[in-house]
Amino acid sequence: MNISIIGLGLLGGSFALGLKARGAPVTIYGVDNNPKHAAQALSMHIADKILPLREAIAKADVVVLATPVNVILEQLPAVLDMLPEGAVLMDFGSTKEQLCQAVAAHPKRGQYVATHPIAGTEYSGPEAAFAALLEGKTMIICEREKSAPAALARVEQLCRMLDMQLRYMPAAEHDLHFAYVSHLSHISSFALGLTVLDKEKNEKNIFDMAGSGFSSTVRLAKSSPEMWGPIFSQNRKNVSEALAGYIAQLQQFKEAIDADREGQTKALMEKANEIRRILG
Numbered sequence: 001m002n003i004s005i006i007g008l009g010l011l012g013g014s015f016a017l018g019l020k021a022r023g024a025p026v027t028i029y030g031v032d033n034n035p036k037h038a039a040q041a042l043s044m045h046i047a048d049k050i051l052p053l054r055e056a057i058a059k060a061d062v063v064v065l066a067t068p069v070n071v072i073l074e075q076l077p078a079v080l081d082m083l084p085e086g087a088v089l090m091d092f093g094s095t096k097e098q099l100c101q102a103v104a105a106h107p108k109r110g111q112y113v114a115t116h117p118i119a120g121t122e123y124s125g126p127e128a129a130f131a132a133l134l135e136g137k138t139m140i141i142c143e144r145e146k147s148a149p150a151a152l153a154r155v156e157q158l159c160r161m162l163d164m165q166l167r168y169m170p171a172a173e174h175d176l177h178f179a180y181v182s183h184l185s186h187i188s189s190f191a192l193g194l195t196v197l198d199k200e201k202n203e204k205n206i207f208d209m210a211g212s213g214f215s216s217t218v219r220l221a222k223s224s225p226e227m228w229g230p231i232f233s234q235n236r237k238n239v240s241e242a243l244a245g246y247i248a249q250l251q252q253f254k255e256a257i258d259a260d261r262e263g264q265t266k267a268l269m270e271k272a273n274e275i276r277r278i279l280g
Contacts, residue, residue, distance in 0.1 A: 004029040004060035006053065006075065008041040011092045011117060012066030013129025016046045018162045021131035029056040040126040057082045062154065065091035070230035073102055080108045088151040090115045094178065095234040096142045096171035110148035113155040114171065116140045116178075117164070122222040139164045142171040179238035184246055186220045186228055187239070193221035 030047030256264035
């Protein structure tokens with residue numbers, strides 16, 4: 001199977017490495033507008049060959065868009081235009097509603113499968129990719145009823161090669177859920193990083209005094225702005241709603257602490273402890 005991956009970073013690279021590690025009979029063609037990333041992808045055996053976009057699409061049985069979501073939004077209709085008959089297009093975007101809307105009336109809509117792998121780290125680029133990233137993770141597929149059965153089956157087959165779990169949901173529902181469980185946590189981490197950097201001008205103090213709790217909470221602040229800025233923009237309505245709820249919770253803590261109502265802060269924390277029942 002010929003797979004052309006456009007965007008040879010963490011997700012695109014890990015997808016290729018994972019399939020190869022499991023002995024999948026695939027040839028990976030890579031496309032990346034960053035020459036350094038293209039060279040790294042070759043040296044890491046992520047891609048077997050680097051090709052121009054049009055040539056990579058012409059050779060593909062499956063095309064994967066693994067670029068930032070604003071780039072995917074531009075690429076989707078153009079790549080579908082070029083997609084050979086019988087080939088499949090999938091994307092790894094963290095938003096789905098705008099992407100699906102962009103090709104809703106496209107004559108080749110059935111060849112597109114809207115996917116979102118629930119995996120990642122705070123690092124980016126080919127050097128961040130590793131074979132086990134997607135192993136056992138969840139792949140969400142949106143609007144499966146609008147994908148041709150053969151296209152959907154091919155994507156599901158690739159996911160099962162990586163032992164991924166499959167979930168299906170409408171695109172709008174996907175974006176609403178992820179505003180809360182993913183996008184909000186990234187904004188929270190960015191905001192915490194800004195708060196500490198603004199207060200602690202001495203970087204050595206941050207390094208010496210920060211415990212594991214701070215490090216784990218602020219870890220996502222190391223994520224790529226080029227990737228996350230467009231995600232917040234495309235999902236701005238849901239992200240704004242999530243932020244409003246989060247700010248209201250923060251305000252409850254502030255008011256209770258300002259008034260020295262320890263019982264109230266404990267009650268808020270005990271309520272939040274319920275998340276252990278869900279996440280373990």
